[in-house]
Amino acid sequence: MSSNSRLELGQFLRDRRNRLRPFDVGLPSFGRRRTPGLRREEVAQLAGVGVTWYTWLEQGRDINASAQVLNAVATALHLDSSEHRHLLTLAGVDARVVVPECEDVNEYHLTVMQKMLPYPCAIQNGRYDLLAWNRVYRFLIGDVEEHADGQPHNCLSMIFNDPAWKTAYGERYQEVCHSMVARFRANMASHLDEADWIDLVNQLKADSAYFTEVWEAQQVQRSTSYAKIFNSPRVGALRLQFTTLWLDQQRDTRLMTVTPLDELSANRLAKLDAMVDSEPAVSRRNVSPAA
Incomplete structure (x- = not known):
């Protein structure tokens, strides 16, 4: 970490500490305070x-700061995801490895997925967890909302x-499996020590046995964008183009749009x-469906 980075890091930490009050973090407030925010000992x-x-650390001294400890500081200071990544970047830590993936799905995302109808659309993370989907995506093959085998959706x-x-997928099944696992392995390279990824593989x-x-x-x-050809149990053969639109590329969260390749x-x-x-236009994981 350069001297400039250390000084910027210290200034950033002081600013965020001064924005918090004891009641913001569940601490009692005793005595008069010379500064409006938390004391250093309270953050520690x-x-x-x-x-x-x-x-x-706040003084910008040349000390070692591990990702684990910086994450604890970020939690103590109630940093949001952008501030968390900024803290790690200033400290010279690869934010992709330690910042949790974005699980937020907001109303704008839901509106986009609804407007895509009748074309399928979903939000995935790097583990292929579905975070949200519209009803055509939901029923392309089976019903994605019925799947909860330890790894929901x-x-x-x-x-x-x-x-x-x-x-x-028929005769292309093995090809599709190899392609999905290859992309998953590439995504996992930045998450090798994270329990969610390890648990999913296990x-x-x-x-x-075929996954193994x-x-x-x-x-x-x-x-990348790619074409898929498969048979929908409800409407028959479909030739579709899958396109990735990144919501947060650093954390592998993406909007997956699906468009037809022929009339x-x-x-x-x-x-x-x-x-x-008759089904909800869009749904999201762990949240009530949005009509």
Whole structure:
């Protein structure tokens, strides 16, 4: 960490500390305060670090600061995700490794997915967890809301464990599996020590011998736009283009738009939307569906 970075880091920490009051963090307030914010010893207490170490960090001294300790400081100071990443960047830590993935799905995202109808649209993270989806995406193959095998609404779990997905892809099933796992492995390179990623791999290995075989091939592939051809149980064969629009590329959260490659597929998507139009237009994980 350069001297300029250390000074900027110290100034940033002081500013965020001065913005908080004891009641903001559940601490009692005793005595008169010379400054409006928290005391350094209070931040150190909340973060579980030594007062001297935290003081030196604010003073811009040349000390070691691990990602784990910086995360604790970020939590103590109630930093939002952008501030958290900024703290880690100033400290010379790769924010992609330690900042949790964005799980937020806001009303603007839901509006975009609704406006995409009758075309499928969903929000995924780097683990292939579905965070939100519109109703045509939901019913493209089965019903994504029925899947909760330890990994709620996870596309890898679906394709390796749901026979309907294997049937839908037909002779291209193995190719699709290899491609998805290769992209997943590339995404995981920045999350190798994170429990959510490790648990997902272990669960998939336990559930599917074929996943284990594909995983051990050590293939990697970056996320790009791609075409898929498969048979929908409800409307028949579909030729679709999948396009990734990043919501937060640093944390692998993306909007997945799906558009037809021919008129027949477009008509069949419209037919599918009409078949399920009594369902909510968009839904999101762990949140009540939005009509």
